Amino acid sequence: MVERPAENRGVGGSSPPWATLNLEFSLIADIKKLLNSQLIGDDAVFLENGIVLSCDSVVEEVHFLKGAPKRAIGFKLISASISDIVCKGGKPKYCLIALHFPRGYPLKEILEIYEGIKEACEHYSVEVVGGNTTRSGLLSLDCFVFGKAKRFVRRSGAKVGDYLYLSASVGNSLAGLYLLKEGKRIYKSFEKKLISWHLKPKVDLRLSRVVSKFATSSIDVSDSLVSELWHLAKESGVRLDVYSKAIPLSPELLKFCKVYGKNPIDFALKSGEEYRVLFTSPYELPYPKIGRVREGEGVFLDGKPLEEDYGYFKHF
Ligand SMILES: [Mg+2]
Numbered sequence: 001m002v003e004r005p006a007e008n009r010g011v012g013g014s015s016p017p018w019a020t021l022n023l024e025f026s027l028i029a030d031i032k033k034l035l036n037s038q039l040i041g042d043d044a045v046f047l048e049n050g051i052v053l054s055c056d057s058v059v060e061e062v063h064f065l066k067g068a069p070k071r072a073i074g075f076k077l078i079s080a081s082i083s084d085i086v087c088k089g090g091k092p093k094y095c096l097i098a099l100h101f102p103r104g105y106p107l108k109e110i111l112e113i114y115e116g117i118k119e120a121c122e123h124y125s126v127e128v129v130g131g132n133t134t135r136s137g138l139l140s141l142d143c144f145v146f147g148k149a150k151r152f153v154r155r156s157g158a159k160v161g162d163y164l165y166l167s168a169s170v171g172n173s174l175a176g177l178y179l180l181k182e183g184k185r186i187y188k189s190f191e192k193k194l195i196s197w198h199l200k201p202k203v204d205l206r207l208s209r210v211v212s213k214f215a216t217s218s219i220d221v222s223d224s225l226v227s228e229l230w231h232l233a234k235e236s237g238v239r240l241d242v243y244s245k246a247i248p249l250s251p252e253l254l255k256f257c258k259v260y261g262k263n264p265i266d267f268a269l270k271s272g273e274e275y276r277v278l279f280t281s282p283y284e285l286p287y288p289k290i291g292r293v294r295e296g297e298g299v300f301l302d303g304k305p306l307e308e309d310y311g312y313f314k315h316f
Contacts, residue, residue: 044147046088046152050150052090052147053146055143056142069199070113070116074115074118075199076116076273077097077117078124079201079203080143080222082124082126083275084145084220088149088152093126094128097132097141097143101139126145153211153218156217157217159238166247166277168204169253169276171249171250171267173273173274175252175253178256178262180195190252217235217279220277225270226270226310229242229278229306230308239295241292242290247290
């Protein structure tokens with residue numbers, strides 16, 4: 001069994017004792033087999049007429065702390081959900097939202113969540129066109145996104161010799177979560193920025209066109225950089241060589257690591273909910289080039305094997 005490091009336990013702080021690294025992957029494989037589907041298994045699915053569909057969820061105590069600002073929960077739900085469409089080269093257009101909430105949950109707080117959903121929809125120019133509400137033990141929301149793509153880019157297309165790109169800095173969300181858990185009364189400005197990165201991550205919609213035009217494979221950083229590197233390597237049947245010096249880090253993360261005695265590369269590798277895009281391309285592009293696609297298998301950091309379970313965020 002793999003134990004996730006304490007600082008990367010999500011907001012819930014505990015996982016079931018039967019949690020194992022491969023459980024999520026084997027469950028998806030079993031479902032795929034049971035449903036006899038060739039389409040299941042990527043960030044989103046590409047259907048006829050350029051239609052792209054995806055879904056994502058936010059769950060109390062898993063994706064956000066009980067006392068988290070309600071607007072931020074709504075905003076993050078939309079960012080997380082559209083990120084899966086953008087990283088495939090698609091443009092998100094419409095959302096359906098399923099809301100599950102406990103008996104007696106204050107309606108005012110639910111409406112605040114929808115204020116955040118509205119803010120995000122205006123920011124991304126997407127529209128909520130329906131959904132469902134139901135009673136549940138915990139507060140959670142599911143978002144189903146409909147988008148369109150001219151060219152859909154899977155996880156499986158990386159070619160030997162391609163450059164490996166990461167759209168922007170990573171590590172900020174985990175640092176923000178760490179700071180929230182510290183529960184300080186007053187935060188400095190770089191700390192506030194990291195917290196806001198964690199609470200309200202933003203997706204760069206311009207990446208949709210970049211991926212669609214130039215990428216051979218692509219994935220968004222939702223679980224962790226390590227986990228997404230492994231997905232690309234495995235599903236493309238290649239080896240990925242990553243150079244730690246090339247991984248983009250924000251000045252705020254560097255400052256945080258200096259003040260709190262943390263390793264920035266460790267944070268960059270483990271942090272989830274970043275919604276940056278990791279992609280491969282044979283072209284020279286104006287994005288941080290963090291490595292190269294080679295013949296073989298596995299993921300290597302500065303020439304050394306990077307374990308698949310490094311700081312793994314378990315869903316189960
Ligand atoms: Mg994804």
